[in-house]
Amino acid sequence: MSGHILELDGIHAGYGEVRVLHGVSLKVRTGGVTALIGSNGAGKTTLLRVIAGLLPVRRGNLVYDYREFTDADAAHRVEAGIALVPEGRMVFPDFTVEENLLIGAFTPRVRARRVELAATLYDRYPILKERRRQLAGTLSGGQQQLLAIARGLMSEPKLLLLDEPSLGLSPQAVADLFRMIEEIRATGVTIMLVEQNVRSTLEISDTAFVLETGEIALSGRAADLLADDRVRQAYLGL
């Protein structure tokens, strides 16, 4: 597969008086994993929120699937196939596991098939089936992360945005998570991954962008960045 599923051109965004992104331009190839790395406060989460339509673009252009999406609201983007799994997971704590999955298929494109979509995910992730009647707020951190990603998959996304999925997980849960990401990638979903865990991330990524103080500082094939001196010094502590 070739082509670009997402093209950002000179994106500016921020919160109130605070400007976070100062002209971010990047192209995400269709298929595979694209990593977005950078230090705290560089604007990674902000960028994902902009792509998901939770934060308005102040200046610049956002093209998704070769269509203009700069001003589309979040609901339209979910319908078009963008799904965000936010930092801190944000599962619905008072919903059961099953209700969390079903609400993930709220968007009209998949709404009617929500029960069968949930059944598919139960087959893929049996732990969810086991816990389907349990309140999501009572799951462990790793299980909540799994649920949050599964909820994102319920909308059958073409572009899955994962924001710090390994945050607060045990080493075992992190290993499971990265295996899960590779499995999802194998199903043809394009993944955009924001992570603190730079080495593991670059190892499973195809392309990578380094975001620094609201701008793209570096980009290239993930394998090349893994060998790049600047990346090694700044993010790998070598």
Add this chain to the structure above:
Amino acid sequence: MKAPSWFAGPIGGALVVALLAAFVVPGMAGDYGIEFATTLVLWIALVQSWVILSGYTGYVSLGHAAFVGAGAYVFILTWGAVPFWFGLVAAGFTSGLLALIVGGPCLRVRGPYFVILTLGVAEFVKYAVINIEASLGKFGRLMIGTPEPVDIYRMAVGLAAIAFVMALVARYSRFGVGLRAIRENEVAAEMTGIRVRWLKVGAFGLSALVPGVVGALMICRTGYFEPLQMFSPQLSLTIITMCVAGGSDNPWGPLIGALFLNILSELLWDSAPELYTVILGVVLVFVVLRMPEGIYGTAVKRLARRSRKAVPGETTP
């Protein structure tokens, strides 16, 4: 403790205005004028006391009616038994004490919970007094030998001056810095070592002193105590409206709000009380939606912007 010099101006000004109001106005105005002025000045006292807690910390209290009512109740109970001045002071301190007692538990909850809780406490106190009075066989109490309207007016002016100075000192002292830090971010304020709990309860207690005395003066005017009227939640809501209309981050906004609404009330109340309340409602909605900083806050901002524009070479973003 000596007041810092930057208090001296406004405090001196307040004193001069109060003296003028107390001794010049009665000579110029007739009975009607004095009645109007007394009402205005009592409202000013109420709004100034309200901002100390609710304006500065953002804990919006609907409990002021309880303090007015409690003060009035204590005053009527001691009426004739103790000297007049003693009754006034007792009224104020009873309300302050009431605030300190309920403040501890009330101020543990925040946001909408606090608003609703203070309303609940005020209503509870109201019905408690109604039931006590009913069990004593009293349905309203009359007072005989209340002071002359002019004297009530002068006391009200003095009270308003005290309330204004309290609000001013509370705003611009270290105490006020702490209170406003609570409004901006309570958790952060606590972590920087501000004793949040003490400040809040202290501010609640302080803000209840003046309304207790106002309650006493209010029943002196009518010569009658009736719990439903003295504990009316409408009173608390009117205070909020005045403060919000003016802007409640400093003593000046509520002053302007009280002036504005009292004049409006004077123009409309007698002929069309309902229309007055409708307009009051419209004003409140408009201010909250269109001028969230109130008349005073918005005016200050406009003026500041204009004077900044006058400085050559400086651009506004």
Add this chain to the structure above:
Amino acid sequence: MIAQLVFVGLTTGAIYALIAVSLNLIYGTMRLLNIGHGDMAMVGAYISFWLFTLADVPPYVSFLIAPAVSGLFGLLLYRGMFAGLLRRVQGDAVEGSSLLVFFGISMVVQNSASLLFSGTPRAYRYFDGIVEFGGIAVTESRLVALAVAVVAIGAVLAFLKFSIWGLGVRALIQNRAASAIVGINVDFAFTFASVVGFALAGLAGAVISMYQAVTPFMGGPYTTVGFVVIILGGLGNINGAIIGGLVVGLLETAGIALTGPNFRDLLIYGVFIAVLMLRPQGLFGRKGAH
């Protein structure tokens, strides 16, 4: 005697529950504190009264017309005021600002009604026969009130439980950002909650008008009770509001029977204060759920 009291308590409680559920729908989704909620019931009560008095429209027809009018009112208020407010302000400021705006609206609505219809209490007679069963004697109007409240609350619950939109509303009550992420059109859901919330308040008023005199200021006590109930049940907790409504209705009835009507308010506010001070998250709320 006990059965009679329980029944009266349940009918009172069912109306309280209806008011509290609609109040909670508005608060839970948008975090708007509607202290004009009882005034919407007043509007519904006047609609029912005037339709009956002027046009001989029976109250059961008003049960459809009153909610339509108050629902439209909710739509206009949301579109005209609160959509903009919710876009501009966030967090605790929403609750504070909405409280003041609704207070203003409440003043306007109450006093406009007073200007138009005067303060005279008005009442009409319909469904005023007495029904007796199992040693209980109740007026038909109370029975109808209970039935309408049960049906309306049941419909809301069924919607929330079984419809995907209901699931969406419940999601929105828990977390607005997460709801946007899964593709819920938040603005549409807010509009929906405003219309349904206001419509149910109007319905409650139309029902109340059958057995209570209609005045411009009848809404205040219902607003207060509504807030007492949703605090008891937990702000934003729909099931809590239903249980809380029944609890307050039974408590009120028992309190009046045991101590006389004077202590009714003291009792309600006493319980309310105690709950807020001891369990601010409500009797059925989880700690930190808010």
